[in-house]
Structure formats: structure tokens, C-alpha cells
Amino acid sequence: MDGRARPEAQASILDEALARARAAAPRGVAVFDLDSTLLDNRPRQARILREYGARAGLPALAGARPEHWRSWDLADALRAAGLSPAEVARHLLPARRFWSARFFTSEYCREDVAVPGAPAFVRAVAEHGAQVAYVTSRPGRMEAGTLEVLGREGLPRPGGARVHLLMKPDGALGDDEWKSLAAARVAALGPVVAAFDNEPAHVNGYAMAWPGALCVHLDTDHSQRPVAVLPHVPSIADFRR
Numbered sequence: 001m002d003g004r005a006r007p008e009a010q011a012s013i014l015d016e017a018l019a020r021a022r023a024a025a026p027r028g029v030a031v032f033d034l035d036s037t038l039l040d041n042r043p044r045q046a047r048i049l050r051e052y053g054a055r056a057g058l059p060a061l062a063g064a065r066p067e068h069w070r071s072w073d074l075a076d077a078l079r080a081a082g083l084s085p086a087e088v089a090r091h092l093l094p095a096r097r098f099w100s101a102r103f104f105t106s107e108y109c110r111e112d113v114a115v116p117g118a119p120a121f122v123r124a125v126a127e128h129g130a131q132v133a134y135v136t137s138r139p140g141r142m143e144a145g146t147l148e149v150l151g152r153e154g155l156p157r158p159g160g161a162r163v164h165l166l167m168k169p170d171g172a173l174g175d176d177e178w179k180s181l182a183a184a185r186v187a188a189l190g191p192v193v194a195a196f197d198n199e200p201a202h203v204n205g206y207a208m209a210w211p212g213a214l215c216v217h218l219d220t221d222h223s224q225r226p227v228a229v230l231p232h233v234p235s236i237a238d239f240r241r
């Protein structure tokens with residue numbers, strides 16, 4: 001949170017990305033993570049809590065809302081939605097199993113909504129002449145729901161030679177390993193002009209892989225690993241200019 005740009009600085013960071021997109025057209029590539037970067041997953045999270053509450057006989061969870069998710073901490077969300085400490089202790093493990101079976105699915109990811117300003121900004125990047133690469137740790141089995149949400153929210157749809165969707169192959173590949181593998185694939189598309197990711201480890205990896213690119217951290221939420229964003233990587237709250 002400390003390094004987050006003020007609104008006027010956020011606008012100038014985003015304008016700079018557009019200028020770089022134009023300068024490197026038509027081969028330049030802009031890289032965007034999806035979850036907690038372009039898309040807000042909290043409506044998905046809230047639906048899972050409501051359904052768990054119905055299954056487990058916890059009426060308080062019928063009122064679970066996106067704002068009860070302030071981080072990726074399920075216990076914190078259960079508390080915020082109104083469970084007592086004893087209920088949280090009793091339900092944390094079964095709720096986590098219930099969550100795991102649903103969160104990474106096409107059906108539930110349809111609940112996601114765009115981060116403010118994201119659709120207009122990504123469209124502007126494309127209009128300024130850059131290729132768009134969505135690089136996500138979502139597994140390939142989530143492709144149908146992902147495409148549906150991108151289209152519904154007004155984000156450029158993958159397909160053709162200009163908009164690419166790189167999803168994690170199903171299997172045991174870790175997110176960090178996948179992002180560095182994906183970075184190599186993206187670099188083969190053209191010179192990377194800008195990259196956006198909410199996960200400090202991933203945006204730092206991009207900044208090191210592409211020192212000439214404008215790499216930007218989305219200060220939304222992240223996995224809470226103790227990794228600091230590199231000092232020269234700016235943070236923005238969303239994509240409003």
C-alpha cells in the first residue's frame with residue numbers, strides 16, 4: 001500500500017504505458033494478469049461462502065458479500081461475514097475444501113467483474129497498436145468461463161494474432177514456475193512494452209525479465225507471501241485514468 005501512486009500519478013503511469021504501446025506498434029506486447037489485476041474475484045468468493053453457508057446450516061453466510069473478502073484469508077472472510085470465532089474454527093477446514101472444489105472452475109469464475117477502468121484501458125492499449133497478452137495462472141479448464149467474462153466485461157477477446165490468452169497447463173505446475181515459462185512465450189510474440197500483475201513476486205519477475213518494459217504492480221490483494229515489490233516498480237490501485 002505504501003508505494004501506491006496517487007491518482008494523478010496513476011494516470012501518468014497508464015498514459016506512459018499507452019505511449020509505449022504506440023511507440024512499439026505493431027509488434028509491442030502489453031502483458032496483463034487476470035485475477036486481482038483486470039478482474040475482481042470477490043463476487044465469486046462471496047457466492048462460494050453463501051453456498052457453503054446454505055450447505056452447512058450457517059444462516060449468517062447468506063449475507064456474505066464481496067467486501068467481506070479483504071484478502072485471500074478464508075478465516076478472515078468467514079469472520080467478516082459474521083461467524084463467531086468458534087464457528088470459524090469449526091468450519092475453516094470444510095469451508096476450505098468446499099472453496100477449493102469451486103474457486104478454480106469455469107462455472108464460478110463467471111461471477112468475476114472488471115477492476116475499475118480495466119476494460120477501457122486494455123482496449124486503449126490495443127487501439128494504440130500493442131498486442132495484448134493475458135497471462136494467468138488459471139488452469140486451462142477455466143477457459144470457457146474466462147472467455148465469457150472477458151467478453152461480457154468489454155475486455156478484448158483473445159483470438160487472432162493480436163490478443164493472446166496464456167493459461168496455466170492443467171497439472172502440477174506452480175504459479176511462479178508458470179509465470180516465468182509464460183514470460184518466455186510472451187517475449188517470442190514481440191518486445192514487451194508494459195506488464196501488470198498484482199502478485200509482487202510475479203511483477204518483480206517481469207521487471208527483471210524485461211528491464212526495458214514498464215512493469216506495474218496492482219495494489220489490490222495478493223497471496224500474502226512476504227515479498228516486497230521492487231522499489232522501481234510503481235503500484236496503482238486500478239486502471240482509472
Ligand SMILES: [Mg+2]
Nearest residue numbers: 033035036198
Ligand atoms: Mg493475480
